Amino acid sequence: xxxxxxxxxxxxxxxxxxxxxxxxxxxxxxxxxxxxxxxxxxxxxxxxxxxxxxxxxxxxxxxxxxxxxxxxxxxxxxxxxxxxxxxxxxxxxxxxxxxxxxxxxxxxxxxxxxxxxxxxxxxxxxxxxxxxxxxxxxxxxxxxxxxxxxxxxxxxxxxxxxxxxxxxxxxxxxxxxxxxxxxxxxxxxxxxxxxxxxxxxxxxxxxxxxxxxxxxxxxxxxxxxxxxxxxxxxxxxxxxxxxxxxxxxxxxxxxxxxxxxxxxxxxxxxxxxxxxxxxxxxxxxxxxxxxxxxxxxxxxxxxxxxxxxxxxxxxxxxxxxxxxxxxxxxxxxxxxxxxxxxxxxxxxxxxxxxxxxxxxxxxxxx
Amino acid sequence: xxxxxxxxxxxxxxxxxxxxxxxxxxxxxxxxxxxxxxxxxxxxxxxxxxxxxxxxxxxxxxxxxxxxxxxxxxxxxxxxxxxxxxxxxxxxxxxxxxxxxxxxxxxxxxxxxxxxxxxxxxxxxxxxxxxxxxxxxxxxxxxxxxxxxxxxxxxxxxxxxxxxxxxxxxxxxxxxxxxxxxxxxxxxxxxxxxxxxxxxxxxxxxxxxxxxxxxxxxxxxxxxxxxxxxxxxxxxxxxxxxxxxxxxxxxxxxxxxxxxxxxxxxxxxxxxxxxxxxxxxxxxxxxxxxxxxxxxxxxxxxxxxxxxxxxxxxxxxxxxxxxxxxxxxxxxxxxxxxxxxxxxxxxxxxxxxxxxxxxxxxxxxx
Numbered sequence: 001x002x003x004x005x006x007x008x009x010x011x012x013x014x015x016x017x018x019x020x021x022x023x024x025x026x027x028x029x030x031x032x033x034x035x036x037x038x039x040x041x042x043x044x045x046x047x048x049x050x051x052x053x054x055x056x057x058x059x060x061x062x063x064x065x066x067x068x069x070x071x072x073x074x075x076x077x078x079x080x081x082x083x084x085x086x087x088x089x090x091x092x093x094x095x096x097x098x099x100x101x102x103x104x105x106x107x108x109x110x111x112x113x114x115x116x117x118x119x120x121x122x123x124x125x126x127x128x129x130x131x132x133x134x135x136x137x138x139x140x141x142x143x144x145x146x147x148x149x150x151x152x153x154x155x156x157x158x159x160x161x162x163x164x165x166x167x168x169x170x171x172x173x174x175x176x177x178x179x180x181x182x183x184x185x186x187x188x189x190x191x192x193x194x195x196x197x198x199x200x201x202x203x204x205x206x207x208x209x210x211x212x213x214x215x216x217x218x219x220x221x222x223x224x225x226x227x228x229x230x231x232x233x234x235x236x237x238x239x240x241x242x243x244x245x246x247x248x249x250x251x252x253x254x255x256x257x258x259x260x261x262x263x264x265x266x267x268x269x270x271x272x273x274x275x276x277x278x279x280x281x282x283x284x285x286x287x288x289x290x291x292x293x294x295x296x297x298x299x300x301x302x303x304x305x306x307x308x309x310x311x312x313x314x315x316x317x318x319x320x321x322x323x324x325x326x327x328x329x330x331x332x333x334x335x336x337x338x339x340x341x342x343x344x345x346x347x348x349x350x351x352x353x354x355x356x357x358x359x360x361x362x363x364x365x366x
Numbered sequence: 367x368x369x370x371x372x373x374x375x376x377x378x379x380x381x382x383x384x385x386x387x388x389x390x391x392x393x394x395x396x397x398x399x400x401x402x403x404x405x406x407x408x409x410x411x412x413x414x415x416x417x418x419x420x421x422x423x424x425x426x427x428x429x430x431x432x433x434x435x436x437x438x439x440x441x442x443x444x445x446x447x448x449x450x451x452x453x454x455x456x457x458x459x460x461x462x463x464x465x466x467x468x469x470x471x472x473x474x475x476x477x478x479x480x481x482x483x484x485x486x487x488x489x490x491x492x493x494x495x496x497x498x499x500x501x502x503x504x505x506x507x508x509x510x511x512x513x514x515x516x517x518x519x520x521x522x523x524x525x526x527x528x529x530x531x532x533x534x535x536x537x538x539x540x541x542x543x544x545x546x547x548x549x550x551x552x553x554x555x556x557x558x559x560x561x562x563x564x565x566x567x568x569x570x571x572x573x574x575x576x577x578x579x580x581x582x583x584x585x586x587x588x589x590x591x592x593x594x595x596x597x598x599x600x601x602x603x604x605x606x607x608x609x610x611x612x613x614x615x616x617x618x619x620x621x622x623x624x625x626x627x628x629x630x631x632x633x634x635x636x637x638x639x640x641x642x643x644x645x646x647x648x649x650x651x652x653x654x655x656x657x658x659x660x661x662x663x664x665x666x667x668x669x670x671x672x673x674x675x676x677x678x679x680x681x682x683x684x685x686x687x688x689x690x691x692x693x694x695x696x697x698x699x700x701x702x703x704x705x706x707x708x709x710x711x712x713x714x715x716x717x718x719x720x721x722x723x724x725x726x727x728x729x730x731x732x
Contacts, residue, residue: 072393078392
C-alpha cells in the first residue's frame with residue numbers, strides 16, 4: 001500500500017489536519033501581535049497613542065516570505081496571503097482607515113487593498129487634495145494616490161498637491177498593467193488592417209506593432225476600453241486593451257502581453273504622518289526648486305552621480321509661484337538616515353532655492 | 367528572567383518563526399490540493415475536464431474553521447483568511463472567472479470576492495441576464511447576482527431571469543448592512559428635529575426611531591447617501607445611512623447599528639452549471655407555478671409544513687405568460703438529495719402546474 005496513490009479521502013484528511021495547524025499558528029501570531037502592541041503602548045507617555053502599523057517591518061516580512069518561498073504557491077500569491085494575515089492581526093489593535101482617490105472600484109482602491117490587505121476601511125475621496133487633507137487632519141491613518149499612470153503619464157495633480165501638503169510618503173505600490181491585441185469573434189488574425197487604442201498604449205507597444213503589424217493603420221481613440229468596445233461591430237480591425245476590457249466585450253486574444261516594457265505598471269504612493277525607519281531597501285522622494293538657468297538640472301543631479309546614488313525618477317514641473325523657478329520631483333534609492341543620502345541632501349540644499357523632503361519608504365515588495 | 371515581559375525583539379522573532387511555519391504549511395496544503403486535482407482528473411474520461419471547485423466542501427472547511435476557532439482573531443476574520451488560502455490553492459489548478467452584476471466597486475463585486483476570495487478574475491456585466499448567459503455559455507465558471515437587497519427589497523429582475531435561464535444555484539452570500547444616525551459637524555444631538563433617509567431605511571429603523579426620536583420629522587429622500595450628503599449643509603437634522611456614507615461626507619455618528627433587525631443584510635446567489643452535493647447544512651430553491659385560485663399558496667405550502675421543512679423565503683411574482691398563473695419563488699432548508707425533501711418535491715409537483723428546481727446549495731457560512 002505504501003507506494004499506492006493517495007485517495008481523495010486521505011488527501012482531504014491531510015488538508016484538514018494542515019488547516020487545523022495553520023489556524024492554530026495564525027492565532028498564535030495574532031496573540032504575539034497583541035503583545036507587541038501592549039509593549040509599544042506601555043512605552044508611551046500617558047494619553048499618547050502608540051503607532052502599531054510599521055511599513056518597514058511589513059516590507060521586511062513580505063520580502064522574507066518571498067525569499068524563502070519554495071512553492072507550489074508562487075511568491076506573489078504567498079505574499080498576498082501574508083499581507084492579509086498581517087492585515088487581520090493589525091486590525092485587532094487598530095482598525096485602520098485608508099483614504100484613496102475614488103470612486104470605488106478604481107485601480108487606486110485596488111492599490112490600497114494590495115498594500116493594506118482587506119481588514120481596513122477604505123474611504124473614497126473625490127480629489128487628491130481631499131485625500132491629503134484626510135491624512136493631515138487625522139481622519140484617515142493613511143492615504144493612497146496615483147503618481148505615475150502608464151496610460152496617462154504622470155499624475156500632475158498628485159505632484160502639485162505634494163508641494164503644499166504636509167504629509168510624508170510611507171510607501172509605494174505598483175500594479176502591473178498588461179496590453180493584449182484583441183479582435184471580435186468574426187475577425188481573422190491575418191485580416192487585421194486597422195488597430196485602435198489610446199495613444200499611450202500605442203507608444204507602449206510600438207516595437208511589437210512595428211514587428212508584427214507594420215502595415216496596419218493605428219487609430220488613436222479616447223481610451224482602451226473604447227477601442228475594445230468598437231471590436232463588437234468592426235471587422236478586419238483589432239484593439240489594444242487589457243484583460244478586463246477583453247472580458248467585458250467578449251473579445252479573442254490574438255496576442256498577449258504585447259507591451260515593449262514587461263514591467264509596464266501604474267505606481268501609487270502611500271502617504272501618512274510619520275517618518276518610516278529604514279527597511280533595508282528604500283527609496284527617498286524630494287521636491288527641489290531651482291533657479292531657472294541653463295544646466296540647473298544637470299548641476300542638481302551631479303551630487304547624486306558622485307555619491308553613486310541611483311535616481312529612479314525625475315519629473316520637472318513649472319513652479320506655480322512664477323516663471324523664475326522650476327520644480328523637480330526626484331525619487332532615488334536609499335534612506336535619508338544613511339550617511340551617503342544625508343551628505344547628498346546637504347549638498348542639494350546648498351544648490352537649491354528650496355528642498356522639501358517627502359519621506360523615505362520601503363521599495364514596493366510585490 | 368522567566369516571568370519578565372517579552373521584549374519587542376523576542377516577540378518579533380517569535381512572529382518570524384510562526385510565519386515560517388505558516389508558510390510551510392500553506393505550501394503543503396497547496397501540494398495536497400494539487401494532488402486532489404490530479405486524482406480527480408485521472409478519474410475523468412479523455413477530453414473531459416474535472417471539476418475542481420466544490421462549494422459544499424469549501425462550506426464544510428469554513429464551518430470547521432469557525433467552530434474550532436479560539437481567537438484572538440474572530441471567526442469572521444479567520445474564515446476570511448481561509449477563504450483566501452483556499453482561493454489561492456484552487457487558482458493553481460484552475461484560475462476561475464466569475465461574472466457578476468457590475469459595475470466594478472458595487473456590493474455584488476464585494477459579494478463575489480467574499481465568496482471566492484481574491485485569486486479569481488471577476489467580470490462585471492451590465493445586466494443580470496448577461497451574467498446568466500456568461501455562465502450558461504461557459505465563458506464564466508460562476509455568476510453572482512443580488513437577490514434580496516435590504517434597501518431595495520427583492521431584486522425582481524433576478525427572479526425573472528431565473529425562470530428562463532438554464533443555471534443552477536451553487537451558493538449564497540450575505541453582506542451585512544448597518545445603519546447609523548449621522549449628523550454634520552455643527553449639529554448637536556439634542557437639536558435634531560428632522561431625519562432624512564431612504565424610505566426602506568426608515569422602515570428598517572422604525573422601532574429605534576419611535577423610541578429615541580418620536581418627535582422628529584422623517585423625510586424620505588432618494589437614497590441614504592443623498593441623505594448623508596444633505597448633512598453637510600443642514601443644521602438640526604440627522605441622516606440614516608451606512609458607514610461609507612458617514613466617511614465620505616465626514617459625519618459624526620450619534621448612534622450606531624440602529625436597525626431593528628440586527629441581521630439586516632443583502633443576499634446574493636452564486637450560479638453555476640453543476641449540481642452541488644450536500645454540505646450538511648443546505649438550502650434548496652424552486653420556482654413553482656400555480657393556477658390562480660384562492661388558497662393556492664396555502665395549498666402549496668402544506669406539504670412543507672407537514673414534513674417539518676423550514677421555509678426561509680417565499681416570493682410571489684405574476685407569471686409573464688399571462689394572468690392565469692402565479693409564480694412562487696421558494697427557498698427552504700434541506701438538500702434535494704434527502705428523502706424528506708424528495709417526498710415534498712414530489713408532492714409539490716403533483717399540485718403545481720410547473721416546478722423548476724433551481725438547485726440545492728450550502729447555507730451562507732459567513
